[in-house]
Amino acid sequence: MQPFTERAIEIIKSIPPGRVMTYGQIARLAGNPFGARQVSWLLHSMSRVHKLPWHRIINAKGEISYTGSEQREMLEMEGVIFTKNGKVDLHTYQWLPELTRTLEEE
C-alpha cells in the first residue's frame, strides 16, 4: 500500500458530516497533485472494505460524479444544500483539513 493511499484514506475519514472535498484536493493533500483519478479509483475500490464517507467526495465542479447512487440524498441528509443546478456550493461546504478548527467553528 502506498503512502498516498493511506493518507488519502485518513483524509477521507477525517471529513466531517455536512462537508465535502474534491478529488484533486484530496490528491494534493495525500501527496499526489495529479492523483485525482487515483482518488476515485481508491474510493470505489476501498469503500468496500473500509467505511469511507465516499459520498462526501465530489468533483471540482461541486457536482456529483457517480449519478446512479444515492450520494446526493446522503449529502442532503447531512445538511448539504444543493443548488437548482444539482451542484454544491464548494465555497461553503468544501472541507479544508489544513485550516479546520478555526474557520469551521460554526
Place this chain on the structure above:
DNA sequence: TGAATGACAACCC
C-alpha cells in the same frame, strides 16, 4: 509489455 479505462482537473474555444 502495450493499450485501454477511470466516481478527475485544468485549459481552450
Place this chain on the structure above:
DNA sequence: CGGGTTGCCATTC
C-alpha cells in the same frame, strides 16, 4: 457556461 482536448497516475485486460 458548455463541450471538447490534453495531462497525470495507478489498475486492469
